[in-house]
Amino acid sequence: MNLWAIVPVKPLHQGKSRLAGMLSVEEREALNFSLLWHSLEVLSSVELISRVLVVSKDPKVLATAREYHAVTLHSEDDRLNLNLDLQKADFMAKWQGAQEILVLPADLPLITAWDVYQLIQKAQKPKAMVIAPDRNRDGTNGLLFNPAEGSRYSFGPGSFERHLAFAKKNGYRVEVYESETFALDLDTPEDLSLLYEKDPNFFQKFAKPIRRNV
Ligand SMILES: Nc1nc2c(ncn2[C@@H]2O[C@H](COP(=O)(O)OP(=O)(O)OP(=O)(O)O)[C@@H](O)[C@H]2O)c(=O)[nH]1
Ligand SMILES: C=C(OP(=O)(O)O)C(=O)O
Secondary structure: OEEEEEEEEEEOOOOOHOOOOOHHHHHHHHHHHHHHHHHHHHHHHHOOOEEEEEEEOOOOHHHHHOOOOOOEOOOOOOOOOOOHHHHEEEEEEEHOOEEEEEOOOOOOHHHOOOHHHHHOOOOOOOOOEEEOOOOOOOEEEEEEOOOOOOOOOOOOOOOHHHHHHHHHOOEEEEEEEEHHHHOOOOOOHHHHHHHHHHHHOHHHHOHHHHHOOO
16 A cells, blocks of 8 residues: 545635635634644544645745655646646656555544544445545545546536546446545534534634744
8 A cells, every 4th residue: 555645735825715705815814824733733643644745835834744745746837726636646656656645635624643544444345436525525535546547537516526536437436435534524604614614713713833934
């Protein structure tokens, strides 16, 4: 087993733009940094993961990833394109020996190492795809390919159904990973309120990287 986790990250000042009505650009930048830090903390404590690969245009994101011994890929395209960045990261991971690939967006504030471990367990027997939907069963909050060969990314609105359809069409055993913690990605003001309810301490944790930056 040689499982790589790929984490795509938008530039910190651009991410979470749907929260612009509630948070200033500085607050969103701090929140994005905190979410990145949380993802790296979680992934680096999952022993089943051989390497973490972070793909981003943002040098600060990549420098932080390297502090966690992640492999980094600098996306140099003019425009933002999540699926293209994932495709490039996927190629790099396979070139360096990845046999299984897990894509984990960096906006899952509630996930723990145990959640990620459980998701991975579902993919033990190939040929499998594990798909973790968001709470509306619209987006994809985790996607694992075992084997990595033949992987394909179709993130964006409605991606859960597209990933399911891809799996069925291509002969994968599909495991839908239903998890309350995985299901909460931070996109909308409603998601932010839910996070306040479920983990008010998250916002104290997220003061930490703000302090690190000043
Ligand atoms: N490398 C890379 N990562 C991206 C890109 N677009 C989104 N991401 C990351 O992909 C994950 C899921 O993205 P979204 O849920 O749409 O988050 P977001 O783009 O910050 O949210 P909005 O700005 O509100 O659309 C997050 O970790 C983002 O940082 C991209 O073009 N390139
Ligand atoms: C890009 C995605 O994220 P979101 O729907 O959270 O923007 C996705 O789930 O495919």
